[in-house]
Amino acid sequence: MRAKLLSILGGTLLSGMTYAGGFQVNLQGQKQIGMGHAGVGLARDQASIFFNPGALARIRQNGVQVGVSPLIAKIAYQEPEPGNTTAKTDNPLGTPFQVYGSYGFANDKARVGIGVYTPYGSTVNWGDTWQGRYGLNELTLRAIFIQPTFSYALTDKLSVGAGPIIALGHVNLQRSIPLQAANGQEGHVELDGNAVSYGFNAGIYFQATENLSVGLNYRSKVKMEVKDGDATFRVPSAAPIASRFPAGTQFDATLPLPANITLGLGLRATDQLTLAADVQFVQWSAYKSLRFDYTQTVNGSNFSENARNYQDVFIYRLGGEYAVSDQFQVRAGAYLDQSPVKDGYLTPETPDANALGLSVGLSYQLTEKLGLDASFLYLNRKKRTDAADLSGGVPGTFKSVGYIPGIAINYNF
Amino acid sequence: MKNSLQKIGAFIAGLLVLAACEPEINDAVKVSKGDLNLDKYVAVGNSLTAGYMDNGLYREGQLSSYPNILAGQFRQAGGGEFTQPLFTEEQANGSGYLRLAGFGAAGTPELAPVTDKLAIRSQNPTLYTKYTEEINNLGVPGIRMSDILTPGYGSALGNPYFERITTNPTQTYLARVVASNPTFFSCWLGNNDVLGYATAGAAANDITTPEIFTANTTEIINALTANGAKGIVATIPDVTGIPFFTTVGPTVKSLLSAAGAPGMIALTRKGSARVPFAVSQIKDATGGTILFPLTASAYLPLVGQRTGKYWRDLARQAVPTNPTLGLANILQNLQVDTTQLFGLSAGNPWPSALLLDDAEQKEVSDATISFNSVLKAKAQEKNLAVYDAYAYFNSIQSGFTQNGVSYSTAFITGNLFSLDGVHLTPRGYAIVANEMIKAINTKYNSRIPTADITQYRAVLFP
Numbered sequence A: 001m002r003a004k005l006l007s008i009l010g011g012t013l014l015s016g017m018t019y020a021g022g023f024q025v026n027l028q029g030q031k032q033i034g035m036g037h038a039g040v041g042l043a044r045d046q047a048s049i050f051f052n053p054g055a056l057a058r059i060r061q062n063g064v065q066v067g068v069s070p071l072i073a074k075i076a077y078q079e080p081e082p083g084n085t086t087a088k089t090d091n092p093l094g095t096p097f098q099v100y101g102s103y104g105f106a107n108d109k110a111r112v113g114i115g116v117y118t119p120y121g122s123t124v125n126w127g128d129t130w131q132g133r134y135g136l137n138e139l140t141l142r143a144i145f146i147q148p149t150f151s152y153a154l155t156d157k158l159s160v161g162a163g164p165i166i167a168l169g170h171v172n173l174q175r176s177i178p179l180q181a182a183n184g185q186e187g188h189v190e191l192d193g194n195a196v197s198y199g200f201n202a203g204i205y206f207q208a209t210e211n212l213s214v215g216l217n218y219r220s221k222v223k224m225e226v227k228d229g230d231a232t233f234r235v236p237s238a239a240p241i242a243s244r245f246p247a248g249t250q251f252d253a254t255l256p257l258p259a260n261i262t263l264g265l266g267l268r269a270t271d272q273l274t275l276a277a278d279v280q281f282v283q284w285s286a287y288k289s290l291r292f293d294y295t296q297t298v299n300g301s302n303f304s305e306n307a308r309n310y311q312d313v314f315i316y317r318l319g320g321e322y323a324v325s326d327q328f329q330v331r332a333g334a335y336l337d338q339s340p341v342k343d344g345y346l347t348p349e350t351p352d353a354n355a356l357g358l359s360v361g362l363s364y365q366l367t368e369k370l371g372l373d374a375s376f377l378y379l380n381r382k383k384r385t386d387a388a389d390l391s392g393g394v395p396g397t398f399k400s401v402g403y404i405p406g407i408a409i410n411y412n413f
Numbered sequence B: 001m002k003n004s005l006q007k008i009g010a011f012i013a014g015l016l017v018l019a020a021c022e023p024e025i026n027d028a029v030k031v032s033k034g035d036l037n038l039d040k041y042v043a044v045g046n047s048l049t050a051g052y053m054d055n056g057l058y059r060e061g062q063l064s065s066y067p068n069i070l071a072g073q074f075r076q077a078g079g080g081e082f083t084q085p086l087f088t089e090e091q092a093n094g095s096g097y098l099r100l101a102g103f104g105a106a107g108t109p110e111l112a113p114v115t116d117k118l119a120i121r122s123q124n125p126t127l128y129t130k131y132t133e134e135i136n137n138l139g140v141p142g143i144r145m146s147d148i149l150t151p152g153y154g155s156a157l158g159n160p161y162f163e164r165i166t167t168n169p170t171q172t173y174l175a176r177v178v179a180s181n182p183t184f185f186s187c188w189l190g191n192n193d194v195l196g197y198a199t200a201g202a203a204a205n206d207i208t209t210p211e212i213f214t215a216n217t218t219e220i221i222n223a224l225t226a227n228g229a230k231g232i233v234a235t236i237p238d239v240t241g242i243p244f245f246t247t248v249g250p251t252v253k254s255l256l257s258a259a260g261a262p263g264m265i266a267l268t269r270k271g272s273a274r275v276p277f278a279v280s281q282i283k284d285a286t287g288g289t290i291l292f293p294l295t296a297s298a299y300l301p302l303v304g305q306r307t308g309k310y311w312r313d314l315a316r317q318a319v320p321t322n323p324t325l326g327l328a329n330i331l332q333n334l335q336v337d338t339t340q341l342f343g344l345s346a347g348n349p350w351p352s353a354l355l356l357d358d359a360e361q362k363e364v365s366d367a368t369i370s371f372n373s374v375l376k377a378k379a380q381e382k383n384l385a386v387y388d389a390y391a392y393f394n395s396i397q398s399g400f401t402q403n404g405v406s407y408s409t410a411f412i413t414g415n416l417f418s419l420d421g422v423h424l425t426p427r428g429y430a431i432v433a434n435e436m437i438k439a440i441n442t443k444y445n446s447r448i449p450t451a452d453i454t455q456y457r458a459v460l461f462p
Helices: A003-014 B001-017 B060-065 B066-077 B160-164 B175-182 B191-199 B210-227 B251-261 B294-302 B309-318 B323-334 B360-382 B391-393 B426-444
Strands: A063-068 A072-078 A086-090 A099-104 A110-125 A138-153 A158-181 A186-206 A212-219 A220-233 A248-257 A260-268 A271-281 A289-300 A302-307 A313-323 A328-337 A355-365 A370-386 A396-412 B039-043 B095-101 B109-114 B120-123 B127-130 B136-138 B184-188 B232-234 B263-267 B275-278 B385-387 B400-401 B404-409
Touching: A110 A158, A110 A328, A138 A186, A138 A220, A138 B385, A158 A220, A158 A248, A158 B426, A220 A289, B001 B120, B039 B066, B039 B175, B066 B136, B066 B426, B127 B160, B136 B175, B175 B210, B184 B210, B210 B232, B210 B360, B232 B360, B251 B294, B294 B309, B309 B323, B360 B385, B385 B426, B391 B426
Parallel strands: B039 B136, B039 B184, B184 B232, B232 B385
Antiparallel strands: A063 A099, A063 A396, A072 A086, A072 A396, A099 A110, A110 A138, A138 A158, A158 A186, A186 A212, A186 A220, A212 A260, A220 A248, A248 A289, A260 A271, A271 A313, A289 A302, A313 A328, A328 A355, A355 A370, A370 A396, B095 B109, B120 B127, B263 B275, B400 B404
């Protein structure tokens, strides 16, 4: 069962998508998604490996969980007045996924686990005819985090946990070049590269009273360094032009994935109702610029650089779970997500804006060991008009919405 | 339990339907024609209006003429049909034009004529395949303000581009304009009243007199507005800022500097008078004023040689029946001794046609400024919108960026000017159309959207 699901995922996991501020993708657990993606202050399930490794030691059952959140994101664009040309993305279905498993020992005081998940990514496809095509045709950005984890209950109330992160990244960026061949075909550049990088995830969980719990989670910055990526140019063949875009050019680039600090509260309000609230602080200010260093001189320069100057942001999450029966729970939640993109820096890669996420979810225990989680998240990003004059972006108005159904199965033993 | 599962199923189905919704940018730009009646837009003008580019009039240029772009945008505000005298697909290359065939060793562009799929029905005189349907674009390449009252201008002996769209050869251009009876018009005339003189290096043609220019401007604007039509009038750009005049000079300057030559001697205007000038007087980025037209580039390698090639070429063109006699006459009239050093000696001076010197530039500049004040005054009198092309092209001399693309008045690399260095690329015409729309919106309380300029091409590269 598990192997089969993994193989299905293997076929489709190849794109993440813009989905929280910047290019963070907050879809790391179906139960948590249903509750506004809050969960640092709860020891809810194996997804604590991501949300709070400190809470993992509180999980009483060994188990695995496999989930996927097919992501439908749509972005509309309108050029600045007095123009009225519009464009919209034709994004492929994104497939952020989550795989967690853990095993307890030492009288269940200690627990080891592993998580594989996709916390950052972006796939936007504007095509090669829209007005901003010299800024961007298409961007695919994904990062798969692999996190072995150890969690230990220091006391009845206090547990800690941590794990290293191995991050596998891939970036593919395509743009039109404003040089047109005699047959009308425009120039094009494709930058494609991979990165491997490292970080860690650590957390503390404190069961203050029988009904109130507190969690603190820190996920470190991960510097994704692309080495020897391939820059492939298609330009008119006339020598003075072709020589400016040499074949065989490679590039290096660094994309910082920011550190996150999250404080979460969990409250068992009644026997049936559980509430969760998280405040997440994302240190996006690490993302200063998008710079590509080339191994050869490209169009007169051996690098290209556009300012990003992201700002740190807070995300506020609130969610509730109501247990209809022992087998069946329903959930609802919401979150407010600030945009790390400052005025003047909007880009078509992540046409970001403050966002409101609304979610619902449910869990159903099919058998004693096998359970099903489902969620649905609606994300509404505020319409944003920007001159994009500081980022080399595309000026205009952007509006995006996302619809993310999600499903996971868990097997506990 | 089963019941609640069904409810959940219905709920999930509802969510999936929701997922089909598209994001909307609700406050879409309101489109309005304001005070305008756009039922019948008629474009009056010269080559720029016709969509001439790359030294020719051909179908692609016609389709990207600024009037056609304007009409397309007007249509969003309820504007009527707009018909152009398009060359057919079979004769799409119209008059023929220049294409960029390659680059020389030094990176110099090599232009080649396109000679297939032409619409030429007679070689001598040159006449084009007729288009006699009713049309909205009355742009006639080559027409001057001073030509609009000339009888027979539409005959086989007149302007072949006007002849092409004329059924009554005795009808003047003005009469044709009157008969078109527009509800809205654009009028961009007058460029050729100075341009022809300038591009000939002041060695041929004449600048229209201010009296004729004023009288004819009055005539045509009065006629266009007689039925209450509103419109836009465009001014004449400073011709000395176009790549036709700014591309070659810097090369001449660096070549002469490298060779250690102190300066050149050139003929001025139409006579045999000589003007000497220092290398430093040639205009490039560092300073100077003297301009060399694109036509000079073919003769640059001959500077300092004992040659009469330019004059032989001229004679063959001017007196094809007897070039030998033609050459003798030219050399005698201009007192040229081709055994002396070409361009560097008073005996064998640089031809006037390949240079626009300070005095010539002043004539062109004075006329341009005077014509523009006539055009603006007349537009103001009739309360018309004005596209001040003179101010606009002066304002972009240092270049600008839009949609991540750099634009400037540089030849080929500037994206605005076509391969003749005088007329615009489709992208350049779209930019002009958008500037006109802004002027129209300001004047007439309309909200006509501008066009997406990236849908129009710049120079095509091999």
